[in-house]
Amino acid sequence: MPENLIARLSKRNDAGLLRVLKIGDELIDFCSNDYLGLARQQEIYDAVQQEIDHSSIRLNGSTGSRLIRGNSRLAEELEVFLADFHHADAALIFNSGYDANLGFFSSVPQRGDTILYDRLIHASIHDGIRLSHAKAFAFNHNDIEDAKRLLKQSSGQVYIVVESLYSMDGDIAPLNDFAQLCAHTGALMVVDEAHSNGIYGPKGCGLVHEEHILEHCIARIYTFGKSIGAHGAVVVGSNMLRSYLINFARSFIYSTALPTNEILTIKHAYKFAASNPEAKQLLFNNIHYFTELASATPELKFLPASGPIQGLLFEGNERVKKAAEFIQQAGFDIRAILSPTVPEGTERLRICLHSFNSPEEIKNLFHHLTLFSKV
Helix, strand or coil: HHHHHHHHHHHHHHHCCCCCCCCCCCCCEEECCCCCCCCCCHHHHHHHHHHHCCCCCCCCCCEEEEECCCCCCCCCCCHHHHHHHHCCCCEEEECCCCHHHHHHHHHHCCCCCCEEEEECHHHHHHHHHHCCEEEEEECCCHHHHHHHHHHHCCCCEEEEEEECCCCCCCECHHHHHHHHHHHHHEEEEECCCCCCCCCHHHHHCCCHHEEEEEEHHEEEECCCCCCCCCEEEEEECCCCHHHHHHCCHHHHHCCCEEEHHHHHHHHHHHHHHHHHHHHHHCCCCCCHHHHHHHHCCCCEECCCCCCCEEEECCCHHHHHHHHHHHHHCCEECCEEEECCCCCCCCEEEEEEECCCHHHHHHHHHHHHHHHHHHC
8 A cells, every 4th residue: 555545544534534434224214315215115125026037137237338238128218217207308327326427517518618516516516527628616505696696707608506405404405596597698507306306396306396497407417326215316308418428428338237126126116206105294294393303402503404404513523423423322323424524613413314213213313412412
């Protein structure tokens, strides 16, 4: 191992920022993105196994990229289904949300174009933008006026990029404001719907549809690793966009395709979620109960959020790490989010709510959070 790499690890360790892998299976899940509990849904698992058993499919893997041998009738049928579900002309599946964002932003905006993006946008979009030849400027979080200011410095085709539901702060973008800005200026809107997919909009088709701004978006990105409880992602848009990404998105071209069992899991998870709204209702019941308790506990400093992601602020990495340790010892799987992942002074416990959390678990969690606040 080169000395400079060892030194970087040591520096991170000394700063208390060293990342390690943990298994929290024995703890109550207030951590995962499985908001609707579909990753643990037996009915979906059984439907996938039954379809495999009753077909001629006997491959453990996809055997290659989509452009070589990894394409399949099932993958193309799923893309037609996803395009229809998300009210788009076409869809293209990627192996992950990271791959989708990397592929789109590294290939679509061109030299001479400008990308304006929310400062709190996901790391995968940051990485895609870095690989682009376009200019890029960050506007303040959810700040339409700051985006307007940056538009004056922009040239070429302008892309405005937001998440519909933000993964760390848990708040919702003012999508209509950004859509109107795009309509008036000719900018193209790109929305990452990773965390809203499955839980907002009719049948869970997302916030863009709920806000009636479909026509303002050149592309929307939906991941399957959150509410859908599977793996992979899809970019939806026009037929021309799909063809362009097949030809120029390197993360699509040079990746082995998703295997059949994952394609089937995505299909059956979507159908289960759309036909079983009870899980969504349970989730929003829990969100309502959680926010009621948060309002009644002013000593706990929560970020304003109306969705399944709730952030409890602590000042400093050491304090929030101690809070996570305390809560985990009490039996709850909640992780600390440290700076510089979030801005210094906004270190937090990231609490994720699910349809399968019980009111008793939520109440007990607040009891222990309050206990720690007095330490």
